[in-house]
């Protein structure tokens with residue numbers, strides 16, 4: 038399969054990339070690793086006339102803790118996240134999401150920014166970013182702005198980025214003491230999208246839960262925040278009964294449809310089981326110390 | 329048309345190509361190196377895997393222009409001066425192939441793994457090849473082949489094989 042023809046640009050500065058976007062507007066597409074976009078172009082599901090490759094734009098590969106956040110450049114590759122000692126130690130949920138994106142060879146090129154900007158409800162990072170309450174930083178002709186991940190994810194393949202904006206950084210709040218995160222995915226085989234997956238984040242205050250983040254992958258038109266389940270956990274000990282009730286509420290928050298990966302009611306049951314697992318893992322990490 | 333220069337197995341290949349030309353087509357049809365296979369054409373099977381500046385990538389899902397200027401390694405570049413690379417010896421000795429269709433991708437992924445992690449566990453080998461499908465062998469002998477290549481690469485003097 039061969040993509041339809043297009044003009045190719047590899048701008049070497051952000052201002053050049055932005056002016057190309059302005060010039061070509063809806064006819065153009067940004068490309069990060071190309072691991073979602075090139076398959077779509079081969080299938081003629083995307084046919085941009087102008088392809089703007091971001092790989093030579095400087096400043097998009099930051100990976101450091103700064104001003105209370107883990108700052109991840111949009112062009113940071115999955116393989117880099119997976120192997121970063123900082124991310125492994127402090128943000129295990131992000132590593133667990135990276136490790137289940139596609140397969141190790143695809144992850145050598147796929148980027149975090151591409152995974153989020155693609156806004157496929159089957160993509161693994163959006164739910165983890167919802168649970169961690171991340172902020173997206175975008176730049177456009179009107180300057181830079183921050184967007185909460187809840188506002189960023191609009192619908193299937195749709196974000197709140199304007200057509201002339203570029204996602205530049207993802208800011209993940211640094212974990213408070215006694216916090217833990219986890220991502221648990223159920224897939225049919227390596228490299229497949231999730232039947233369902235659950236992202237969890239908890240912060241403990243003594244033996245009660247002070248803050249919780251819970252979000253779901255591939256059981257709705259976009260990655261979903263399980264708001265009622267999060268709320269239910271606050272102020273409670275994370276015992277079996279509490280976790281069972283939170284799992285039930287998370288199942289109710291899912292909006293699955295029946296497809297090749299299973300009937301809707303089955304997926305809802307998978308969400309309940311994975312919610313319990315993700316919460317236990319996150320809580321264990323929170324009470325175990327470091328992360 | 330765009331001018332693309334790729335160094336493939338140490339040799340420069342230049343061409344005026346359409347930006348939509350996929351890397352795998354550059355390798356097979358411009359450089360005439362047909363050891364890199366096309367299986368699924370949908371980023372799933374890994375038959376088209378090559379090394380780009382040492383890192384494995386699926387060449388059916390990259391544009392040639394996207395990697396302009398890169399050093400590419402394909403299966404044809406493994407043998408040096410008539411001497412099989414240890415990864416090739418491993419596949420040969422451990423019967424790591426039957427039809428051979430997946431083998432170029434498997435060997436390149438195996439080589440990249442061993443360069444990063446000279447003594448991988450079985451689980452690490454299985455994880456590294458999890459983006460590469462084999463419809464013949466059942467994988468057991470592929471895992472053995474990569475493990476055996478690792479042993480050879482850790483003791484280069486014993487086999488006289490080159491280490492890179």
Ligand SMILES: Cc1cc2nc3c(=O)[nH]c(=O)nc-3n(C[C@H](O)[C@H](O)[C@H](O)COP(=O)(O)OP(=O)(O)OC[C@H]3O[C@@H](n4cnc5c(N)ncnc54)[C@H](O)[C@@H]3O)c2cc1C
Pocket residue numbers: 066067068069070071072073074075076091111112137138139140143146147148149150151152153154155159160161162198202203204205228229230231370371372
């Ligand atoms: C076989 C296979 C299996 C996969 N399985 C999974 C899986 O299980 N889970 C999963 O999460 N993903 C999966 N993926 C998707 C893969 O991880 C994608 O590569 C990734 O989601 C997109 O990253 P990319 O860097 O390749 O983006 P690209 O493909 O380059 O871009 C994707 C989209 O984002 C836009 N974009 C990219 N960067 C920016 C930016 N900085 N600002 C604004 N817009 C931008 C592009 O215009 C495009 O619309 C799979 C892919 C393949 C090929």
Ligand code: FES
Pocket residue numbers: 365366367368369370371372373374375376377386387388389
């Ligand atoms: S041909 Fe490229 S992954 Fe199958």
Ligand code: FES
Pocket residue numbers: 424425426427428429430431461462463464465
């Ligand atoms: S040997 Fe036939 S596909 Fe692997």
